[in-house]
Amino acid sequence: MMTIEIRTVGVLGAGQMGSGIAQVAATAGYTVKLADVDLERATKATSKIAAMLGKLVEKGKLTAEAAEATAKRLIPVAGIADFGDCDLVIEAATENVDLKLKLFAACDAAMKPDALLASNTSSISVTKLAAVTKRPGKVLGMHFMNPVPLMRLVEIVKAVQTEPETYTTIKEAAEKMGKTVVTSNDAPGFLVNRILIPMLCEAMFAVQEGVGTPEDIDTGAKLGLNPPMGPLELADLIGLDTVLAIANVLYTDIGDTKYRAPTLLKNLVRAGWVGKKGGRGFYVYDEKGQKVPEGFVGTITLNRPDKLNALNAELVGELHRVLAEIRRDKDLRALIVTGAGDKAFAAGADIAAMSTMTGPEAKAFGELGHAVGAQMETLAIPVIAAVNGFALGGGCEMALACDFIHASTKAKFGQPEVNLGVIPGFGGTNRLARRVGIGRARELCFTGDVIGAEEALRIGLVNGIHAPEELLGKVKEIAAKIATKGPLAVAQAKRVLLRGLDVPLPTANELEVQAFAALFGSEDQREGMAAFLGKRPANFVGR
Ligand SMILES: CCCCCCCC(=O)CC(=O)SCCNC(=O)CCNC(=O)[C@H](O)C(C)(C)COP(=O)(O)OP(=O)(O)OC[C@H]1O[C@@H](n2cnc3c(N)ncnc32)[C@H](O)[C@@H]1OP(=O)(O)O
Numbered sequence: 001m002m003t004i005e006i007r008t009v010g011v012l013g014a015g016q017m018g019s020g021i022a023q024v025a026a027t028a029g030y031t032v033k034l035a036d037v038d039l040e041r042a043t044k045a046t047s048k049i050a051a052m053l054g055k056l057v058e059k060g061k062l063t064a065e066a067a068e069a070t071a072k073r074l075i076p077v078a079g080i081a082d083f084g085d086c087d088l089v090i091e092a093a094t095e096n097v098d099l100k101l102k103l104f105a106a107c108d109a110a111m112k113p114d115a116l117l118a119s120n121t122s123s124i125s126v127t128k129l130a131a132v133t134k135r136p137g138k139v140l141g142m143h144f145m146n147p148v149p150l151m152r153l154v155e156i157v158k159a160v161q162t163e164p165e166t167y168t169t170i171k172e173a174a175e176k177m178g179k180t181v182v183t184s185n186d187a188p189g190f191l192v193n194r195i196l197i198p199m200l201c202e203a204m205f206a207v208q209e210g211v212g213t214p215e216d217i218d219t220g221a222k223l224g225l226n227p228p229m230g231p232l233e234l235a236d237l238i239g240l241d242t243v244l245a246i247a248n249v250l251y252t253d254i255g256d257t258k259y260r261a262p263t264l265l266k267n268l269v270r271a272g273w274v275g276k277k278g279g280r281g282f283y284v285y286d287e288k289g290q291k292v293p294e295g296f297v298g299t300i301t302l303n304r305p306d307k308l309n310a311l312n313a314e315l316v317g318e319l320h321r322v323l324a325e326i327r328r329d330k331d332l333r334a335l336i337v338t339g340a341g342d343k344a345f346a347a348g349a350d351i352a353a354m355s356t357m358t359g360p361e362a363k364a365f366g367e368l369g370h371a372v373g374a375q376m377e378t379l380a381i382p383v384i385a386a387v388n389g390f391a392l393g394g395g396c397e398m399a400l401a402c403d404f405i406h407a408s409t410k411a412k413f414g415q416p417e418v419n420l421g422v423i424p425g426f427g428g429t430n431r432l433a434r435r436v437g438i439g440r441a442r443e444l445c446f447t448g449d450v451i452g453a454e455e456a457l458r459i460g461l462v463n464g465i466h467a468p469e470e471l472l473g474k475v476k477e478i479a480a481k482i483a484t485k486g487p488l489a490v491a492q493a494k495r496v497l498l499r500g501l502d503v504p505l506p507t508a509n510e511l512e513v514q515a516f517a518a519l520f521g522s523e524d525q526r527e528g529m530a531a532f533l534g535k536r537p538a539n540f541v542g543r
């Protein structure tokens with residue numbers, strides 16, 4: 001019996017797997033119709049694939065003509081109703097049996113009678129899916145691996161009903177997409193996940209029982225067993241929701257408790273921490289999907305909210321002590337300073353306390369504030385101010401002593417000391433002039449005017465403004481990004497930028513050359529450059 005010749009492929013589900021399948025199918029010369037829950041998602045995924053093809057052109061792995069022709073073969077569509085002219089539909093929607101049964105019945109109704117229907121399911125019975133269609137002989141599993149464009153395997157799963165011609169046609173199609181095929185009969189988890197999922201779950205049980213940290217488990221597996229990724233890194237890549245769904249199928253269908261999912265996995269999924277695609281799983285990821293080291297970002301919160309975090313001798317003294325401790329902490333790579341409550345970063349030095357101070361007492365207090373500013377400026381790690389409300393007087397000065405400032409849209413800045421018959425005493429006059437220019441600093445210090453976040457952004461006092469509820473998250477993202485960079489390099493950049501401000505340009509340039517050269521020979525310099533050349537993320541250790 002002849003089976004259909006495949007020209008047009010429908011892909012249902014435009015997530016990480018569906019997008020990859022659409023890319024390799026279009027690259028192989030098939031016309032591809034990509035659908036998701038709506039046209040918008042399918043269109044977004046199509047644009048992402050086009051961007052990915054563009055990257056391959058930049059890297060010289062694909063010609064511009066081939067990329068253009070491939071992109072033209074990719075058509076986002078609104079849904080299953082558009083699959084009428086497809087010769088093959090590959091379903092790659094969320095791993096949920098009820099959903100897939102519904103989608104299979106709908107595809108079957110929309111597709112022409114001789115077209116083939118495959119599922120990329122990781123674990124669900126293909127025989128069960130075939131049984132809800134009127135074409136059970138034309139159904140089978142076509143299990144691609146993640147990331148689809150890079151992984152060479154397709155596991156073909158024969159349903160009980162699959163006709164031999166269906167198998168042969170699909171095998172040829174997979175090979176045309178550049179893949180090697182292995183064949184599995186329909187059993188829970190097929191071949192690859194039957195082996196993989198218990199291994200991933202075992203690694204999670206080890207974390208759950210406190211046997212080792214995720215880092216040690218992954219490093220142990222990578223260096224001891226030689227796979228390219230550790231089991232927990234791989235679970236994060238697959239998606240913890242998908243791993244849980246597969247584990248549940250294995251457990252339910254085989255009925256052996258050795259396949260049960262760890263509570264830790266269930267809890268992570270309940271928390272929405274589904275791995276790399278969601279930004280957090282066993283590890284934390286930035287927007288580019290790069291792993292962000294945790295525990296490297298510290299936060300100091302000025303905590304006296306009933307007085308708008310006004311800086312009295314006790315609070316400034318405590319700040320001085322904590323900063324001295326932070327200087328000795330070899331693990332920290334960035335520090336955030338913010339204020340408690342939702343009204344103030346710090347509304348200045350404590351006016352009640354200052355009102356009774358003698359000249360010498362005021363001098364001592366001012367010197368303590370200056371010492372704190374100098375501590376922040378000379379720490380080897382960047383200090384970022386997250387200004388969540390008023391930053392007035394000494395509060396504005398504390399923020400200015402940080403390397404840079406991000407603020408909430410309701411932040412207010414000012415040096416209103418002239419209203420009290422004094423001037424800034426924690427370094428505000430000079431740091432403000434260096435940050436926003438002498439003219440603006442003079443006006444702010446002479447008038448005592450208080451300015452809003454927009455104006456602070458306009459004059460360069462702050463680097464960015466954010467909705468109040470997003471401020472700390474955004475600043476943490478910036479700090480986390482810095483924490484992924486070479487700590488020695490960041491420290492040298494901070495030092496050169498600070499010291500360079502106060503010396504003539506030729507001297508500043510000399511400082512830069514010395515710092516640049518000093519980094520050569522460090523472990524981090526060797527690692528950073530080797531990682532670039534090896535096309536992998538760098539793992540900096542600060543040595
Ligand atoms: C002599 C040593 C030299 C060393 C150098 C020191 C560093 C300097 O350069 C000098 C300075 O910082 S001088 C201080 C500059 N800051 C100001 O003038 C802002 C004062 N605060 C305000 O205008 C309003 O609270 C504000 C507009 C911010 C908010 O108004 P609200 O009506 O929303 O809130 P309030 O009801 O006023 O405030 C809530 C509670 O916080 C207390 N407070 C606010 N700012 C304070 C401050 N800077 N010092 C002491 N207490 C302060 C305020 O009194 C109130 O407390 P309760 O009355 O007990 O509820």
Ligand SMILES: NC(=O)C1=CN([C@@H]2O[C@H](COP(=O)(O)OP(=O)(O)OC[C@H]3O[C@@H](n4cnc5c(N)ncnc54)[C@H](O)[C@@H]3O)[C@@H](O)[C@H]2O)C=CC1
Pocket residue numbers: 012013014015016017018035036037041092093094095096099103120121122123143144145146237238239242277
């Ligand atoms: N993540 C992995 O490493 C692998 C996953 N798979 C399988 O591939 C399938 C998809 O997984 P991923 O792409 O990782 O998940 P994903 O969460 O990245 O993508 C799933 C996509 O399905 C879409 N979807 C949900 N309901 C839909 C509906 N009613 N109609 C159309 N689209 C719908 C979602 O909007 C989403 O875009 C699952 O069956 C999974 O088990 C197979 C091999 C590896």
